[in-house]
Amino acid sequence: xxxxxxxxxxxxxxxxxxxxxxxxxxxxxxxxxxxxxxxxxxxxxxxxxxxxxxxxxxxxxxxxxxxxxxxxxxxxxxxxxxxxxxxxxxxxxxxxxxxxxxxxxxxxxxxxxxxxxxxxxxxxxxxxxxxxxxxxxxxxxxxxxxxxxxxxxxxxxxxxxxxxxxxxxxxxxxxxxxxxxxxxxxxxxxxxxxxxxxxxxxxxxxxxxxxxxxxxxxxxxxxxxxxxxxxxxxxxxxxxxxxxxxxxxxxxxxxxxxxxxxxxxxxxxxxxxxxxxxxxxxxxxxxxxxxxxxxxxxxxxxxxxxxxxxxxxxxxx
Numbered sequence: 001x002x003x004x005x006x007x008x009x010x011x012x013x014x015x016x017x018x019x020x021x022x023x024x025x026x027x028x029x030x031x032x033x034x035x036x037x038x039x040x041x042x043x044x045x046x047x048x049x050x051x052x053x054x055x056x057x058x059x060x061x062x063x064x065x066x067x068x069x070x071x072x073x074x075x076x077x078x079x080x081x082x083x084x085x086x087x088x089x090x091x092x093x094x095x096x097x098x099x100x101x102x103x104x105x106x107x108x109x110x111x112x113x114x115x116x117x118x119x120x121x122x123x124x125x126x127x128x129x130x131x132x133x134x135x136x137x138x139x140x141x142x143x144x145x146x147x148x149x150x151x152x153x154x155x156x157x158x159x160x161x162x163x164x165x166x167x168x169x170x171x172x173x174x175x176x177x178x179x180x181x182x183x184x185x186x187x188x189x190x191x192x193x194x195x196x197x198x199x200x201x202x203x204x205x206x207x208x209x210x211x212x213x214x215x216x217x218x219x220x221x222x223x224x225x226x227x228x229x230x231x232x233x234x235x236x237x238x239x240x241x242x243x244x245x246x247x248x249x250x251x252x253x254x255x256x257x258x259x260x261x262x263x264x265x266x267x268x269x270x271x272x273x274x275x276x277x278x279x280x281x282x283x284x285x286x287x288x289x290x291x292x293x294x295x296x297x298x299x300x301x302x303x304x305x306x307x308x309x310x311x312x313x314x315x316x317x
Contacts, residue, residue: 008034012051013060017081022065022073145207148183150214151192155180158225160197160217166209171316173211178203179221195223247280248298255294285310 011032015023029035029044038044052074056062061080065073147163154161161180164173179195189206196203251259253272260266265277275298278284285306288295297304 004034008032009051009054013055013076016055016060016062016074016076017078019075022063022067022075024071024073028074145190145210147207147210147214148190150216151180151207152183154214154216155182158221160219160221161214162217163214164211165205166211171313176205177217178205179223181225195221197222245280245300246277247284247300247303249276249278249288250274250296250298251276252294256291259291259295289314
């Protein structure tokens with residue numbers, strides 16, 4: 001089936017590229033053998049429309065022309081479908097290869113591979129292999145949350161979304177109506193930055209706490225979208241990246257390696273515990289709660305109180 005469709009798309013592309021005048025559906029049906037086998041006009045029309053959309057998705061510029069007598073015709077002009085020569089040095093080719101590898105675990109893998117194939121067809125030298133390993137480490141962005149793809153598309157299309165969200169301190173999820181701005185990966189977790197309509201303010205949501213399906217709303221944005229850099233800084237701030245002071249915690253030996261990596265000072269206490277001084281910023285309490293009984297907050301007092309409140313809320317839930 002895949003070979004038959006590929007052959008049909010190739011034949012249709014050759015017909016559209018080889019003609020000097022627009023060809024009607026009837027002429028295309030007579031020129032492509034697979035279309036002759038279509039059982040009915042409706043079956044052919046559906047097949048042709050899908051093929052036409054597939055070719056456009058692959059990058060073929062197909063023009064729709066209406067004749068004087070009202071008949072619709074199609075053609076793909078060669079000058080509109082000719083790319084200028086593309087020259088990439090080794091570093092640029094390596095960057096493209098790394099970008100494609102980064103997304104190979106997500107739904108964007110097909111798009112990344114298709115883009116590289118188009119570049120290869122447009123003149124990327126055969127001796128330059130974008131997939132060639134250029135180091136011992138291979139970057140990947142794992143995406144396990146089902147909410148990632150609908151949110152990514154909503155960010156792209158500027159469409160508000162509705163989803164159920166469970167805060168770290170809440171026992172049950174609550175519905176949120178959000179105008180999504182951007183997705184950001186921080187410490188292996190994905191976050192959505194956007195405008196929460198019900199609260200009338202900017203908010204950041206961790207995708208792993210989104211429950212159920214993400215549903216789009218066919219309305220336009222009501223709040224201005226900030227610059228991308230501003231959104232990234234907001235994501236980092238809400239995720240606990242920014243810090244303006246220090247906190248002192250007790251950490252069980254052999255646990256909490258991400259905390260140890262952030263620590264500015266570590267002191268062994270004995271009896272299986274260490275004392276760490278770590279940067280203290282917004283969101284640190286939520287992060288510390290994730291380590292459960294392996295962490296005890298010593299100071300400041302407000303951070304200890306916040307962590308205790310979160311643990312109590314989880315225990316009640």
